[in-house]
Amino acid sequence: MKIYSVYILKCRDKTYYTGITSDLWERIEQHQSGKYKNSYTHSRRPIELVYYCEFTEPDLAIGFEKRIKNWSQAKKEALINGEYEKLPNLAKKLFK
Numbered sequence: 001m002k003i004y005s006v007y008i009l010k011c012r013d014k015t016y017y018t019g020i021t022s023d024l025w026e027r028i029e030q031h032q033s034g035k036y037k038n039s040y041t042h043s044r045r046p047i048e049l050v051y052y053c054e055f056t057e058p059d060l061a062i063g064f065e066k067r068i069k070n071w072s073q074a075k076k077e078a079l080i081n082g083e084y085e086k087l088p089n090l091a092k093k094l095f096k
Contacts, residue, residue, distance in 0.1 A: 005053070006018070006061050007049060017047070018068045020062060051079060074090055
């Protein structure tokens, strides 16, 4: 059974990169080594793996990755820190 990992990297500039892969540790090494010169993480190394979760269904993994990419930094940090109870409130827009 193939495993798909959705992962979040923390970059040197404190930004987050979210990705998906079927070989997490190989992909982390590619990010860390700067294998892809035009990638988001290349100029932001070193990177740190701060979160990952695994899926057996690629469509579910792709959907989760897409959702996370649209999240605010605060919401990503709540996920990373396991503060799941904060996630619903961080999704709400504050109106004045």
